[in-house]
Amino acid sequence: MRIIIVGDGKVGYTLAEQLSKEKHDVVIVDKNEAALARADAALDVLCVHGNGASIPTLREAGAGHCDLLIAATTNDEMNMICCLLGRRLGAKHTVARIRDPEYEQELAVLKAELDLNLVINPERAAAEEIARLLRVQDANTVESFAHGRVEILSFRVQPDDPVVGKPLAQLTPRIPVDVLFCAMERAGVVSIPDGATSFLPGDTVYIVGPPAMGNAFFRYLGRSTEKVRSVIIIGGGRITRYLTRLLDPYGMSVKIIELNPAVADALGGEFSDALVIRGDGTEQDLLLNEGLEQADAFVALTDRDEENLMAALFAHQRRVPRVITKINRMNYSDIIHTMGIDCVITPKMIAANSIERYVRALSNSEGSAMETLYRILGGKAEAMEFGVSPLSRLHGQPLRALPLKKGVLIAALARGDRILIPRGDTVIQPGDHVIVIACGLTVMDLNDLLEGKG
Amino acid sequence: MNYKLIMRLLGAVLWYEGLMMLPSLGVALYYGEGDATAFALSIGILLAAGRALRRLTPRNRPMQPREGFAAVAIIWLFISAFGALPFVLSGAIPNCVDALFECASGFTTTGSTLVANVEALPHGILFWRSFTHLLGGMGVLVLAMALMPTMGAGTVYLLKAESPGPTPGKLLPKLGATAKVLYLIYILMTVLLTVLLRLAGMPLFDAAIHAMGTAGTGGFSNRNLSVGAYANPMAEWIIAAFMLLFGINFTLYFYLFVQRDIRRAAKNEEFGLYLVVIGLATGIIALLVWGQHGPVTSLRHAFFQVTSIISTSGFTTVNFDLWPELARCLLLCLMALGACAGSTGGGLKVVRLLLLGKGMFRATGRIIHPRMVRPVKMDGKTLSDEVVHTVLVFTVGFIGLVVLGTLILALDDFDFLTTFSAALTAMGNVGPGLGLVGPMGNFAAFSPLSKLTLALLMIIGRLEIFPVLLLFSRETWRKTA
Numbered sequence: 001m002r003i004i005i006v007g008d009g010k011v012g013y014t015l016a017e018q019l020s021k022e023k024h025d026v027v028i029v030d031k032n033e034a035a036l037a038r039a040d041a042a043l044d045v046l047c048v049h050g051n052g053a054s055i056p057t058l059r060e061a062g063a064g065h066c067d068l069l070i071a072a073t074t075n076d077e078m079n080m081i082c083c084l085l086g087r088r089l090g091a092k093h094t095v096a097r098i099r100d101p102e103y104e105q106e107l108a109v110l111k112a113e114l115d116l117n118l119v120i121n122p123e124r125a126a127a128e129e130i131a132r133l134l135r136v137q138d139a140n141t142v143e144s145f146a147h148g149r150v151e152i153l154s155f156r157v158q159p160d161d162p163v164v165g166k167p168l169a170q171l172t173p174r175i176p177v178d179v180l181f182c183a184m185e186r187a188g189v190v191s192i193p194d195g196a197t198s199f200l201p202g203d204t205v206y207i208v209g210p211p212a213m214g215n216a217f218f219r220y221l222g223r224s225t226e227k228v229r230s231v232i233i234i235g236g237g238r239i240t241r242y243l244t245r246l247l248d249p250y251g252m253s254v255k256i257i258e259l260n261p262a263v264a265d266a267l268g269g270e271f272s273d274a275l276v277i278r279g280d281g282t283e284q285d286l287l288l289n290e291g292l293e294q295a296d297a298f299v300a301l302t303d304r305d306e307e308n309l310m311a312a313l314f315a316h317q318r319r320v321p322r323v324i325t326k327i328n329r330m331n332y333s334d335i336i337h338t339m340g341i342d343c344v345i346t347p348k349m350i351a352a353n354s355i356e357r358y359v360r361a362l363s364n365s366e367g368s369a370m371e372t373l374y375r376i377l378g379g380k381a382e383a384m385e386f387g388v389s390p391l392s393r394l395h396g397q398p399l400r401a402l403p404l405k406k407g408v409l410i411a412a413l414a415r416g417d418r419i420l421i422p423r424g425d426t427v428i429q430p431g432d433h434v435i436v437i438a439c440g441l442t443v444m445d446l447n448d449l450l451e452g453k454g
Numbered sequence: 455m456n457y458k459l460i461m462r463l464l465g466a467v468l469w470y471e472g473l474m475m476l477p478s479l480g481v482a483l484y485y486g487e488g489d490a491t492a493f494a495l496s497i498g499i500l501l502a503a504g505r506a507l508r509r510l511t512p513r514n515r516p517m518q519p520r521e522g523f524a525a526v527a528i529i530w531l532f533i534s535a536f537g538a539l540p541f542v543l544s545g546a547i548p549n550c551v552d553a554l555f556e557c558a559s560g561f562t563t564t565g566s567t568l569v570a571n572v573e574a575l576p577h578g579i580l581f582w583r584s585f586t587h588l589l590g591g592m593g594v595l596v597l598a599m600a601l602m603p604t605m606g607a608g609t610v611y612l613l614k615a616e617s618p619g620p621t622p623g624k625l626l627p628k629l630g631a632t633a634k635v636l637y638l639i640y641i642l643m644t645v646l647l648t649v650l651l652r653l654a655g656m657p658l659f660d661a662a663i664h665a666m667g668t669a670g671t672g673g674f675s676n677r678n679l680s681v682g683a684y685a686n687p688m689a690e691w692i693i694a695a696f697m698l699l700f701g702i703n704f705t706l707y708f709y710l711f712v713q714r715d716i717r718r719a720a721k722n723e724e725f726g727l728y729l730v731v732i733g734l735a736t737g738i739i740a741l742l743v744w745g746q747h748g749p750v751t752s753l754r755h756a757f758f759q760v761t762s763i764i765s766t767s768g769f770t771t772v773n774f775d776l777w778p779e780l781a782r783c784l785l786l787c788l789m790a791l792g793a794c795a796g797s798t799g800g801g802l803k804v805v806r807l808l809l810l811g812k813g814m815f816r817a818t819g820r821i822i823h824p825r826m827v828r829p830v831k832m833d834g835k836t837l838s839d840e841v842v843h844t845v846l847v848f849t850v851g852f853i854g855l856v857v858l859g860t861l862i863l864a865l866d867d868f869d870f871l872t873t874f875s876a877a878l879t880a881m882g883n884v885g886p887g888l889g890l891v892g893p894m895g896n897f898a899a900f901s902p903l904s905k906l907t908l909a910l911l912m913i914i915g916r917l918e919i920f921p922v923l924l925l926f927s928r929e930t931w932r933k934t935a
């Protein structure tokens with residue numbers, strides 16, 4: 001597919017990198033020549049210098065015959081104009097990043113009027129993810145599939161966990177909860193566990209199952225399962241505003257610490273239930289005064305990665321049970337991991353993931369449409385959901401007999417209202433939704449899972 | 455420097471060079487003049503060397519700019535050396551230095567020869583000599599990019615180092631696709647020219663030789679008198695027209711044939727200036743030689759010689775060394791100027807003259823209005839001062855290297871015109887010079903040192919100075935993590 005990406009920022013660059021690797025023809029448009037020079041040198045893409053909301057620039061980038069136009073500049077209005085023009089010029093599909101909470105109400109109207117195929121709001125998506133994490137105890141990440149009926153959770157193995165040191169073949173029958181261990185990372189190496197695998201303290205493990213499984217499993221591990229009742233958030237940006245709205249129905253008490261008086265005042269006016277504190281959220285005295293040690297969760301959402309990290313480390317050291325940090329730069333995720341901070345949210349990854357999912361669904365040839373895609377383990381593996389079409393070659397025989405490629409795992413099946421954790425004798429039927437884990441290969445279609453194409 | 459990465463790339467290119475000798479082997483077998491074994495042996499050596507180098511597994515790290523640029527320079531030195539094998543093995547040019555000179559002259563599309571009697575060479579050797587023009591014109595690495603499935607990130611530096619012009623870039627999102635489109639246009643035009651020359655009455659072999667020489671803007675002929683030997687005005691007009699065409703930036707053909715956007719192609723400022731320069735030079739020279747050749751013939755000779763020199767092909771129809779002084783000086787200027795950026799021609803490139811002129815205009819404007827803000831624009835786009843600055847540095851470097859080359863050649867004690875024009879013609883990848891190295895002379899009289907200097911100048915000129923200069927920096931060779 002020919003894909004134009006307007007805006008060579010964090011999201012644009014990540015997307016261009018992914019999509020060009022997947023053999024799409026990618027054109028990047030940006031006003032900033034330095035950013036373009038970097039993309040031009042590192043990626044196999046075409047760079048066009050100019051304003052993405054001007055017709056000549058869009059023409060030069062080939063908007064007239066492109067399959068997809070993605071507007072991901074920092075400016076919402078610019079993205080809308082860009083998609084509108086692109087559509088008029090003949091772009092087949094358009095995706096815009098619109099993230100101002102002010103537009104939230106009118107989004108449906110805007111989407112229809114501008115004829116947008118997809119609207120991406122990284123901050124809202126990040127807030128949703130944080131809210132999910134606060135609801136489920138002890139998981140470092142939570143990804144939901146099949147309209148929330150299946151979840152993939154991850155946790156870090158602790159030395160006194162009952163899962164340590166036993167091969168999975170012996171361990172699984174003893175676990176009272178129906179879960180499947182679907183992926184693991186040890187010392188930076190990602191793999192799919194099998195019967196002979198045994199976990200060591202420090203491993204990051206992914207489990208899949210219905211939503212109720214999470215808390216039951218952590219109870220089995222002997223972890224604390226008290227509900228989060230109080231949350232401290234530092235930074236009063238867009239994510240905070242979305243998050244506060246999302247947390248409202250759960251009756252959590254939310255405390256927001258914001259440095260900028262004007263922003264703090266605006267937040268105070270917007271949320272009457274939340275307590276807004278004006279002050280520097282990285283100051284230790286302030287945090288302790290505001291009851292950091294009594295809080296159930298601490299979320300660092302300031303603009304600066306360094307401040308988020310420092311504040312999160314401080315909260316971690318003060319034994320706050322849940323610590324969630326926003327990090328904009330992906331490059332250091334491995335290092336952050338070694339410091340004990342497990343819950344890291346990267347909005348640009350979330351945005352790139354949802355666009356990526358859309359692209360794969362578009363380029364899907366045989367109709368087994370990809371419905372959900374999450375990149376897990378810092379992008380080293382992918383978790384995907386597919387609807388099984390009658391054309392796929394997966395159904396009709398037990399899983400044991402399928403020639404699955406190395407590095408893929410069928411993690412769960414959603415059939416009607418039931419969730420099945422697949423075993424060797426499970427048979428996939430058309431109409432099922434399957435959740436697949438793949439590491440080390442790109443899966444565009446369900447048939448990609450099988451050895452020997454065609 | 456990631457040596458293994460460069461060696462592996464070199465291996466791939468040598469392997470392709472071996473494959474590219476197959477047509478010459480076919481020609482040699484067809485004519486049966488005893489040069490086939492030399493080709494078979496050379497192909498064997500190239501394939502074996504390429505195979506061995508491709509086995510290396512470099513660390514998985516994207517190519518850095520300096521590795522890209524250094525790789526291009528190293529690869530060009532090696533392909534020139536290995537490409538000389540058939541000349542030596544067949545005994546056509548037994549001396550190693552001479553063979554290297556001839557092969558470098560071929561790949562860099564210079565077309566300077568030191569063979570006095572080319573008509574005595576076997577057909578296979580003649581074909582290979584001209585085939586190097588075809589390969590070198592568009593670039594061996596561009597060819598490798600078109601053929602190889604994927605070469606990883608950072609490969610764009612190879613394209614930048616090998617394509618002529620101040621701001622080379624991609625036409626299509628994928629590098630491989632860009633290389634394929636460029637080569638497709640190039641090959642189609644070459645085939646068209648071959649057919650036209652055949653129709654104009656040239657023998658098929660000669661038509662192919664001259665088409666390849668024209669396409670790469672090289673200038674090797676299989677006749678001692680070059681194109682003049684055929685006394686075929688029709689063929690001369692065709693070749694002249696195609697030399698003009700091959701001197702144009704190939705991006706314009708892409709706009710024209712692939713995007714069907716004539717206006718965008720016609721608005722190109724460099725193309726306009728190129729046509730103006732050709733028109734003016736042809737007019738003036740035609741008037742100057744009117745007395746010698748008569749009206750129509752003088753126009754034909756002037757047009758042929760101007761397009762031949764400005765496109766840096768170097769074919770000749772007449773001994774222009776006997777023309778009036780102004781005509782010779784004009785041709786000398788065109789030698790330095792060269793063709794358009796992104797074409798197969800050499801020299802300074804018309805676009806650089808254009809930018810220098812604009813820079814000069816701005817400098818005088820600044821004296822009148824010291825606070826004037828006027829960025830240098832081209833084709834409606836603002837160019838950064840860095841681009842203008844690099845053009846300036848390039849021009850000074852070009853002149854400096856010609857002077858240095860002249861000084862080394864001066865050791866051989868020839869007259870100034872011969873020495874200077876030899877250095878200039880090598881640097882600009884033109885072919886013939888003036889004086890002893892004029893259209894009727896050759897480079898055989900120079901000492902081995904001078905021949906090596908000239909060969910190096912050709913490669914420096916073809917790769918636009920910087921990649922080769924990079925090899926002389928100690929920093930380049932330092933190992934990095």
